[in-house]
Amino acid sequence: MKRFVLSVLATVVFVTAQTALAAGSDDLVLSPASVRFSTETVLEGRSVKIYATVTSSSQKDLLGVVRFFDEKEEISGDQPVSVLAGKSDDVFVEWKPHELGKHNIRIQLIPFENSSDNLANNTVEKTITVLADSDRDGIPNISDPDDDNDGHTDDQDAFPLDKGEWTDSDGDGAGDNKDTDDDNDGVPDPTDACPLDPTESVDSDKDGICDNADPDDDNDGVLDVDEIKNETNPKNPDTDGDGINDKEDVWPLDPLKGRDYDKDGLADSTDPDADNDGIPKTEDVNDANIGPVITITTDNKPLSLITAPNEPLEFESTQSTDPDGKVVSAEWTVDGKKTPGQKLNLKLTSSGFKKITLRLTDDKGESREKTFTVFAIHPVMRWIAITLLFLIFILAIFLAFSYSKRRESRWEAIEEGFKTILKFLPRPKKINKK
Numbered sequence: 001m002k003r004f005v006l007s008v009l010a011t012v013v014f015v016t017a018q019t020a021l022a023a024g025s026d027d028l029v030l031s032p033a034s035v036r037f038s039t040e041t042v043l044e045g046r047s048v049k050i051y052a053t054v055t056s057s058s059q060k061d062l063l064g065v066v067r068f069f070d071e072k073e074e075i076s077g078d079q080p081v082s083v084l085a086g087k088s089d090d091v092f093v094e095w096k097p098h099e100l101g102k103h104n105i106r107i108q109l110i111p112f113e114n115s116s117d118n119l120a121n122n123t124v125e126k127t128i129t130v131l132a133d134s135d136r137d138g139i140p141n142i143s144d145p146d147d148d149n150d151g152h153t154d155d156q157d158a159f160p161l162d163k164g165e166w167t168d169s170d171g172d173g174a175g176d177n178k179d180t181d182d183d184n185d186g187v188p189d190p191t192d193a194c195p196l197d198p199t200e201s202v203d204s205d206k207d208g209i210c211d212n213a214d215p216d217d218d219n220d221g222v223l224d225v226d227e228i229k230n231e232t233n234p235k236n237p238d239t240d241g242d243g244i245n246d247k248e249d250v251w252p253l254d255p256l257k258g259r260d261y262d263k264d265g266l267a268d269s270t271d272p273d274a275d276n277d278g279i280p281k282t283e284d285v286n287d288a289n290i291g292p293v294i295t296i297t298t299d300n301k302p303l304s305l306i307t308a309p310n311e312p313l314e315f316e317s318t319q320s321t322d323p324d325g326k327v328v329s330a331e332w333t334v335d336g337k338k339t340p341g342q343k344l345n346l347k348l349t350s351s352g353f354k355k356i357t358l359r360l361t362d363d364k365g366e367s368r369e370k371t372f373t374v375f376a377i378h379p380v381m382r383w384i385a386i387t388l389l390f391l392i393f394i395l396a397i398f399l400a401f402s403y404s405k406r407r408e409s410r411w412e413a414i415e416e417g418f419k420t421i422l423k424f425l426p427r428p429k430k431i432n433k434k
Contacts, residue, residue, distance in 0.1 A: 026058040026116035028083060030066070030109040035124045043133040043140055047096040050075070052107050052124075054091070056083040064111035068093045071104050081109075097130040134161045169196050204235045211235070221247035261288045275324075285366050292327050292360035294370040295319040309351055309376050315344040317358055325363040333357040348376035 030052060038049035056062050062085075065078035079091035097103060109122040131140040135149035141161075145153050152166040158175065159165035165175025170184035176196075180188050183198040193203035193210050200210030205219035215223050220237035227234040232252050237245050242255040250260040251267075259268045262276035272280055274287040281287045297316045298304045307313055317330045332344040334356050348354055354374045361367040 026060070026062065026113060027056075027118045027121070028062050028064055028081075028109055028111045029055045029057060029118075029121045030107065030124055031055075031121060032124050032126070034088075035107050035126060037128065041140065042097065042128055042130045043136075043138065044097065044100055044130055045133060045136045046138075047094050049092050050095050050105065050107070051090060051092040052079075052109075053088050054081045054083055054109055055088040056086060059085050061085055062111060062113060064109060066091050067108045067110065068095070069106040069108070070095065070097070071106075078110075100130050100132050102127055102129050135163065170198070205237075218246075220245050259288070286364055289325070289362065289364045289366050290323045291366045292320055292322045292362050292368045294358060294360055294368055295321070296358060296370065296372065303372065305372065306375050306377065307348060308378060309348055311347065311376075313346045313348075313374070315346065315356070315358075317342050317360060320360055322362045327360050328363050329361045331359045331361075333359070346374075348374065351376050351378060 034053035034055065036051050038051070042048050050068055052066050052068075054064065054066065062083050063081070064083075065080050067078055068075040075095050076093040079093060081089040081091055083089045095105075105126050105128055107124045107126075111117045111122070131142065132147075133140050133144070134147045135144070137144065137149055141147045145155075146157070147154055147160045148157070148163040150157070150163045150166055154160040157166045158168040162175065165177050167176045168174065168179070169176055169182045170179070172179065172184055176182045181192070182189055182195045183192070185192070185198040185201060187201040189195040192201045193206075194200035197210065200212050203210045203214070204217045205214070207214065207219055211217045215225075217224055217235050218233070218237040222230070222232065224234040227246070230246075230252065232239040232246050238249070239246055239252050240249070240255040242249065242258055244252075244259050246252045248259065250263060250265070251257040257267045259274075260266060260271070261268050261274045262271070264271065264276060266274075268274040268288065273284070274281060275284070275290050277284070277290040279287075279291075294317065296303045297319055299314050299316075303315075304313075315332070317327075320327055320330075330340065330342050332339045332341075334344075334346065334354065344356070344358075346354075346356075352375075354376065355371060356374060357369055357371045359367055359369045
């Protein structure tokens with residue numbers, strides 16, 4: 001009996017051992033070390049590959065599938081594995097996380113022949129954190145200086161995660177790009193001349209400076225404080241509406257008198273020379289324009305009208321001015337030939353006179369002309385002429401002095417003759433009245 005019991009026990013142990021050995025020999029293994037990710041830094045909006053390696057400890061080829069889960073949601077369909085005896089097989093899936101934060105990734109191996117498979121090594125779980133990358137630039141927000149990639153660093157961006165906003169001028173929680181009243185002054189931005197200044201909304205002269213800070217609201221050249229003193233309108237450059245700017249209008253409150261261009265107290269309409277340029281209104285092309293004042297120099301020196309033949313000369317008009325504008329063009333005329341420019345280079349090839357005309361035109365289209373004559377004479381002839389003139393001058397002085405002396409002697413003789421005659425003439429007697 002005892003032998004029978006021992007024999008049964010031995011049989012049971014043997015069968016159990018054989019069953020365990022068989023189970024281990026046909027096992028497909030999925031270990032934690034065999035599961036890996038294509039990157040350790042998983043970012044939102046980016047895909048990551050999850051790899052799994054299945055190993056066989058069997059002496060025969062085994063088949064199965066691997067399933068990947070994000071929490072309870074399956075990432076992809078079954079991934080079949082075909083593992084040769086004693087070898088391994090790799091599978092992977094593409095995973096694009098939809099939420100930030102921690103994710104529990106579960107990989108499950110399902111062998112087709114599971115009667116002898118060890119289920120304890122068929123499941124692996126790993127936790128991975130998905131980091132925020134708002135601008136999808138591959139840099140997680142925790143280390144990205146500009147999370148929304150709008151060109152404004154996070155420390156200066158009121159909306160670091162909104163690419164379309166970065167400033168909230170009035171602090172109302174709405175970014176300026178979407179806010180219809182950035183300074184919250186009650187005036188909508190499209191009609192607010194200073195949309196970021198709650199104390200300003202009007203810029204009368206459109207000079208970029210709103211009226212409260214602008215010392216000259218209408219930009220007429222007269223300060224607002226002076227306009228108030230003058231009783232003119234500080235927001236209207238032409239208070240009386242006569243077409244003349246208040247600064248230029250001698251009578252800014254009288255639309256009937258109009259302009260006084262030369263400020264002589266006479267309205268241009270009645271002034272015979274409104275611009276005081278010496279040209280009467282009836283002859284002046286533009287009686288509200290003084291015109292160029294011509295100054296001609298020779299080699300940057302006062303104009304020289306005497307030269308020698310073949311001696312180069314350079315005449316200039318650069319010192320000419322226009323009191324109420326600027327000179328825009330100059331034209332020289334010599335022997336009918338016109339030469340434009342501020343300078344004229346000239347050489348007289350022979351002795352004689354040469355007439356030159358300079359015409360200047362100002363920015364209002366009015367021209368002035370000046371004509372002068374240059375005399376060319378040989379240096380020797382010049383000195384002879386100077387000597388002759390000097391001798392003539394001396395002779396003239398001598399003759400004048402001599403004539404003056406003779407004339408004085410004659411008058412003295414005449415005077416003495418009259419005195420002698422008067423001595424012989426009878427004197428009238430005195431009559432005594434009683």
